[in-house]
Amino acid sequence: xxxxxxxxxxxxxxxxxxxIAQESSLxxxxxxxxxxxxxxxxxxxxxxxxxxxxxxxxxxxNEIDVLVSLTKHPxxxxxxxxxxxxxxxxxxxxQAVESLRKRKYVTVDQNKKDxxxxxxxxxxxxxxxxxxxxxxxxxxxxxxxxGIPYEQLQEVYQVVSRVYTNKEHMKALAPSTDGNx
Numbered sequence: 001x002x003x004x005x006x007x008x009x010x011x012x013x014x015x016x017x018x019x020i021a022q023e024s025s026l027x028x029x030x031x032x033x034x035x036x037x038x039x040x041x042x043x044x045x046x047x048x049x050x051x052x053x054x055x056x057x058x059x060x061x062n063e064i065d066v067l068v069s070l071t072k073h074p075x076x077x078x079x080x081x082x083x084x085x086x087x088x089x090x091x092x093x094x095q096a097v098e099s100l101r102k103r104k105y106v107t108v109d110q111n112k113k114d115x116x117x118x119x120x121x122x123x124x125x126x127x128x129x130x131x132x133x134x135x136x137x138x139x140x141x142x143x144x145x146x147g148i149p150y151e152q153l154q155e156v157y158q159v160v161s162r163v164y165t166n167k168e169h170m171k172a173l174a175p176s177t178d179g180n181x
Contacts (some may be wrong), residue, residue, distance in 0.1 A: 073085050082097075106123060
């Protein structure tokens with residue numbers, strides 16, 4: 001007699017349900033640790049998913065980070081500012097900026113207030129790249145939150161905002177270990 005097996009998708013669901021039940025029994029700090037670990041993984045996946053179409057156009061991950069940083073934080077338009085925002089070394093940012101400058105995606109001007117630094121600005125050539133990145137990013141977000149009720153998303157936003165505020169308080173209290181956080 002043939003043994004009945006559940007389709008792979010339903011077996012995955014059973015395994016996921018078991019895993020969630022096991023995690024629910026963990027102490028709060030351990031559950032928080034694993035939650036942050038999963039968020040880090042999600043962040044890496046987001047970056048890989050969203051950046052892939054841009055990498056395929058010949059951009060490095062660091063170059064994309066520079067473009068994103070200049071879009072999201074135009075007031076931090078120096079190598080140091082981008083380095084702090086994207087948590088990358090100033091050397092990596094400098095190399096990415098120079099490559100983008102040579103390809104005319106950004107303009108680099110001497111900072112009149114501080115001659116040791118330069119001001120970096122986006123050029124019109126970067127617009128289609130950033131539009132594609134935004135399109136892919138929104139697609140990712142729509143898919144990742146698909147099926148999650150509005151009320152639960154609001155709770156997640158509130159919790160993440162509080163966790164981020166706590167992180168900022170921790171940063172203010174403790175000296176930085178790598179100079180970028």
